[in-house]
Amino acid sequence: MDRPPAGKKRATLIERAADIYDFSTALRGAARPVPEARSEPAAEQPAAFVPLVPSWSGHLHPVDRGKLAEEGIILPDGDVTETSEEFRIVKRKVLSAAFGADGLPSARGNFVLVNSAHPGEGKTWCAINLAISLAAEQDLDVLLVDADFGKPAICERLGLPEGPGLMDALVDPQMAIEHAVLRTDIPTLSVLPAGRQVRNDTEFLASDRTRQVLDRLDSCDGRRIIIFDSPPALAASPAAELARHVGQTVLVVRADRTTEAALRDAVNLLGACPVIRLLLNGVKFSSSGRQFGTYYGKTTQ
Amino acid sequence: MTNILEELQIILHGVWQRRWVALAVAWAVCLLGWLVVALIPNVYQSHARVFVQPQGVLPGAGAASPLDAQKAIDQVRQTMTSAAVLERVVRITDLGKGASDRDVAAKAAMLRGNLRVMSQQDNLFEITATSSDKSLSGRENGRIAAQVAAGLIRAFQETSLAGGQAETSQSLKFLDQQIAEQARALEAAEQRRVDFEQRNGTGLPGGGSIQERMTAMRTELAQIDSQLLSAQSALAGINGQLVATAPEIVTTGPAGGNAALAQAESQLAQARANGWTDSHPDVQALKRQIDTLQRLGNGGAGGGTRSPNPAYLSLRSIQAERSATVSALQARKAQIQSDLAGIAQRQVENPGLIAEQDRLNRDYDAVKQQYDKLVGDREAVRLRGDAQNEGGAVQFRVIDPPSISSSPASPNRPMLLFGVLVAGVAAGIGGAMALSQLRTTYATTSRLERATGLPVIGGISEVATPRRVALNRTYARWFYAGSGGLAGLCLLLLAVEFIQRGMSA
Numbered sequence: 019m020d021r022p023p024a025g026k027k028r029a030t031l032i033e034r035a036a037d038i039y040d041f042s043t044a045l046r047g048a049a050r051p052v053p054e055a056r057s058e059p060a061a062e063q064p065a066a067f068v069p070l071v072p073s074w075s076g077h078l079h080p081v082d083r084g085k086l087a088e089e090g091i092i093l094p095d096g097d098v099t100e101t102s103e104e105f106r107i108v109k110r111k112v113l114s115a116a117f118g119a120d121g122l123p124s125a126r127g128n129f130v131l132v133n134s135a136h137p138g139e140g141k142t143w144c145a146i147n148l149a150i151s152l153a154a155e156q157d158l159d160v161l162l163v164d165a166d167f168g169k170p171a172i173c174e175r176l177g178l179p180e181g182p183g184l185m186d187a188l189v190d191p192q193m194a195i196e197h198a199v200l201r202t203d204i205p206t207l208s209v210l211p212a213g214r215q216v217r218n219d220t221e222f223l224a225s226d227r228t229r230q231v232l233d234r235l236d237s238c239d240g241r242r243i244i245i246f247d248s249p250p251a252l253a254a255s256p257a258a259e260l261a262r263h264v265g266q267t268v269l270v271v272r273a274d275r276t277t278e279a280a281l282r283d284a285v286n287l288l289g290a291c292p293v294i295r296l297l298l299n300g301v302k303f304s305s306s307g308r309q310f311g312t313y314y315g316k317t318t319q
Numbered sequence: 320m321t322n323i324l325e326e327l328q329i330i331l332h333g334v335w336q337r338r339w340v341a342l343a344v345a346w347a348v349c350l351l352g353w354l355v356v357a358l359i360p361n362v363y364q365s366h367a368r369v370f371v372q373p374q375g376v377l378p379g380a381g382a383a384s385p386l387d388a389q390k391a392i393d394q395v396r397q398t399m400t401s402a403a404v405l406e407r408v409v410r411i412t413d414l415g416k417g418a419s420d421r422d423v424a425a426k427a428a429m430l431r432g433n434l435r436v437m438s439q440q441d442n443l444f445e446i447t448a449t450s451s452d453k454s455l456s457g458r459e460n461g462r463i464a465a466q467v468a469a470g471l472i473r474a475f476q477e478t479s480l481a482g483g484q485a486e487t488s489q490s491l492k493f494l495d496q497q498i499a500e501q502a503r504a505l506e507a508a509e510q511r512r513v514d515f516e517q518r519n520g521t522g523l524p525g526g527g528s529i530q531e532r533m534t535a536m537r538t539e540l541a542q543i544d545s546q547l548l549s550a551q552s553a554l555a556g557i558n559g560q561l562v563a564t565a566p567e568i569v570t571t572g573p574a575g576g577n578a579a580l581a582q583a584e585s586q587l588a589q590a591r592a593n594g595w596t597d598s599h600p601d602v603q604a605l606k607r608q609i610d611t612l613q614r615l616g617n618g619g620a621g622g623g624t625r626s627p628n629p630a631y632l633s634l635r636s637i638q639a640e641r642s643a644t645v646s647a648l649q650a651r652k653a654q655i656q657s658d659l660a661g662i663a664q665r666q667v668e669n670p671g672l673i674a675e676q677d678r679l680n681r682d683y684d685a686v687k688q689q690y691d692k693l694v695g696d697r698e699a700v701r702l703r704g705d706a707q708n709e710g711g712a713v714q715f716r717v718i719d720p721p722s723i724s725s726s727p728a729s730p731n732r733p734m735l736l737f738g739v740l741v742a743g744v745a746a747g748i749g750g751a752m753a754l755s756q757l758r759t760t761y762a763t764t765s766r767l768e769r770a771t772g773l774p775v776i777g778g779i780s781e782v783a784t785p786r787r788v789a790l791n792r793t794y795a796r797w798f799y800a801g802s803g804g805l806a807g808l809c810l811l812l813l814a815v816e817f818i819q820r821g822m823s824a
Contacts (some may be wrong), residue, residue, distance in 0.1 A: 088785065090787070101780065104779050105777075105779070268776065273781075274333070274760050277760055278758075282771075294773060295773065295775065296774065296776065297777055298764045298775060298778040300781040301780050302332070302336075303762040304763070304780075
């Protein structure tokens with residue numbers, strides 16, 4: 019039921035973008051040569067990570083800082099907050115599993131699935147935070163993929179326009195996935211929307227094409243880490259399917275809410291992924307007593 | 320230590336996370352508890368204290384040992400709660416107004432539960448009467464309770480007085496009956512003994528067993544033997560003396576014979592003169608005398624007259640007496656010997672004789688003792704009964720008259736209401752704690768890691784976004800409103816209770 023409005027919205031956004039930037043001709047012209055343009059620099063400078071120009075073409079979409087602040091998400095150019103510090107620690111662990119000692123991706127380790135057992139445990143929030151935190155890295159290109167086909171939320175949360183996305187590329191073999199990637203005004207952060215909603219999303223994900231599409235997402239000149247925000251493992255099947263394609267999974271556990279049984283079930287479903295690690299979200303209790311009792315107080319700095 | 324503290328903090332945290340559950344449980348428990356408290360009927364009490372001395376001051380009849388005193392106190396208490404007393408209470412109070420016999424019995428049974436008699440000190444009893452009739456007002460209930468307490472005192476007094484008198488007369492009757500029985504038994508025992516004596520005892524004088532009698536006979540025999548010996552020796556002495564004494568002595572008087580002859584002849588002549596014939600006995604006797612005197616006169620030629628010796632005669636009389644004594648003693652000895660022989664022969668013939676006599680005697684003695692004791696008892700009972708009639712079986716004094724209170728003694732509703740609140744809160748906290756223990760969740764990364772065994776890459780503190788802060792604030796407001804509402808409801812109920820009390824008082 020979301021499809022007609024999404025399509026309508028897409029049309030208006032393109033129109034609006036064309037009106038504002040008057041890039042309709044450039045957009046139309048750049049649409050075809052992208053694969054070549056992307057592959058050429060990769061061939062010339064295979065190990066050069068210095069230029070931090072993302073390989074995606076297209077507009078730079080501004081990320082809505084107000085919405086980020088509203089959600090309590092790390093601001094890319096904001097002050098150091100408790101959350102940003104905590105995600106710094108987390109991203110170190112993610113990176114250590116993503117890339118080997120030689121700096122190269124290890125067994126699809128740079129495909130990170132962010133998942134949780136049930137909805138509302140902070141998957142998307144953690145995925146966005148992780149992506150923004152990783153985007154601050156000096157030599158890393160971050161692609162945030164909204165793989166929650168049922169309830170895509172990333173674009174809305176970041177204030178990005180909805181558009182064709184991953185599912186469109188999976189459904190339509192003619193479509194170039196690269197065109198769906200949205201660049202943001204955070205230079206190293208790009209976003210791939212979920213795309214159209216189809217009934218048999220799991221089957222599309224299980225198809226051989228998925229691997230090709232994901233391979234194309236990874237093929238770039240620099241180090242790239244791709245973060246998937248997936249539907250809850252115990253609520254929708256695509257999560258389990260996605261786990262086959264990623265090298266590591268960050269399973270978000272909501273403090274004081276996620277039960278042991280749900281967690282065990284989710285871990286079992288995601289068993290296809292070689293590395294499953296947990297991230298405790300929404301911690302209200304610190305054994306040092308730092309926050310205990312000040313729950314209703316304002317803790318943001 | 321730190322670990323324990325941390326665990327404790329985590330448990331508290333878990334409870335706090337489930338505070339809504341706790342609140343819901345607390346509400347449910349409190350509402351239910353308050354409903355139950357509201358349904359408990361009011362109980363109105365009346366206290367009275369009485370002093371009861373169970374027995375008179377008669378020595379020996381009163382409570383002597385502590386055990387007896389305890390028994391007496393128990394008896395008083397049981398009497399106070401006996402069916403008869405309770406029925407009397409029902410009849411003399413408003414409870415029995417227009418009630419049939421069956422109703423009275425039912426109400427008496429109900430009263431048993433509503434009355435409590437406690438002995439405070441030795442003879443001090445506290446009577447607590449309760450009344451909890453829902454159809455009556457507090458004032459009426461209080462009045463009924465006081466009536467019941469007063470009625471109990473009165474009924475007990477009446478019952479114990481009548482009971483004491485009846486008891487005395489009954490005891491006397493019983494004792495009399497017993498005494499009569501014992502008297503009959505005594506008579507029978509006596510009769511048996513007499514029969515036995517008649518059959519075997521040979522009617523000897525004196526009492527005692529056959530053995531004793533035989534011993535007595537033997538002693539007597541020995542005495543008689545010695546008496547006989549002395550009597551025989553005395554006879555022998557007399558006999559010796561008699562031999563040595565001449566039976567006659569010769570007197571040489573002048574005409575002893577002639578004078579006598581002449582006198583006799585003159586007498587004969589006088590008789591003849593009187594006209595008596597020779598056939599007259601006196602004439603004949605005179606003739607024989609003369610004849611004899613003539614022959615004597617003719618025989619004793621000139622030698623004087625012979626006369627009997629008086630000493631000899633007296634000796635002869637003593638001898639006769641002594642020989643009579645000897646023969647009497649011999650006869651007695653022979654009799655005793657024959658008696659002894661007879662008894663011995665009967666013993667030989669019937670060996671159980673002595674045993675039978677012993678038994679008879681024993682029976683008789685036992686019956687006699689019993690009889691004597693019963694007679695003594697009867698006298699004691701009569702004396703005690705007289706004393707009781709004088710001063711009453713129990714001394715009875717009311718120390719505190721029954722109190723009237725129009726405010727309920729129980730339940731302590733304010734306390735219960737508050738207790739229910741505390742219990743509800745405790746149940747809520749307990750329920751939340753149980754839930755947090757049953758449904759394991761994770762509060763810290765270390766716990767998560769320990770529980771699952773999976774690597775944990777970090778913990779993200781909850782971010783207080785404005786929206787969430789506002790939401791939390793709203794929730795907090797609701798929560799505090801809910802908690803406050805619970806406490807407020809409790810206060811409201813307390814206030815209602817106190818107002819009700821104030822109105823009924």
